[in-house]
Amino acid sequence: KAGVTQTPRYLIKTRGQQVTLSCSPISGHRSVSWYQQTPGQGLQFLFEYFSETQRNKGNFPGRFSGRQFSNSRSEMNVSTLELGDSALYLCASRLLAGAGGELFFGEGSRLTVL
């Protein structure tokens, strides 16, 4: 069974640009969560999607958005990039949003904002 796939793995953007990151969950998993990881803040929860609906959202500005498609693949978008958005963005999937259980993580997308 293929794991969680995130693309792109690395990207460099400049301030003011926007970026879209993609996540393909494990086959059969319907819940996808996104986290931002920075050295000082650890993993910060961005949002979780289940059945194409956002179920939970973290404390991030509206520049951070996401969506989930009918095949459970998810994308997150960050508009008007700031230097502080430089981070490792991790996607995780699990079978159901409300059932608890372990998260399966992708390798992450490392974003550098110059």
Added chain:
Amino acid sequence: SQQGEEDPQALSIQEGENATMNCSYKTSINNLQWYRQNSGRGLVHLILIRSNEREKHSGRLRVTLDTSKKSSSLLITASRAADTASYFCATDTNSGGYQKVTFGIGTKLQVIP
């Protein structure tokens, strides 16, 4: 905001020694999980302990949970150089009718051969 806080933030031990990491959290939980992350990689699930459990074992890992103190500990016995990684606790809590997983800042473990 962080739900869990790991302690210590960094730990350096010799191969063969035991490593203990602690996690404290603030609100009631459904379960608590421990994850491992090798540098710059994704996280890998290690063990899950439910709120009605007190102790759980998996290979060289032992996890305890004290819900009255809102704390958990992860013990890695007979550590190996390959155990060098960051370890995170994650709490699974109810949020808006769904369960939300929140991570701590992590403990960076270095095992010296």
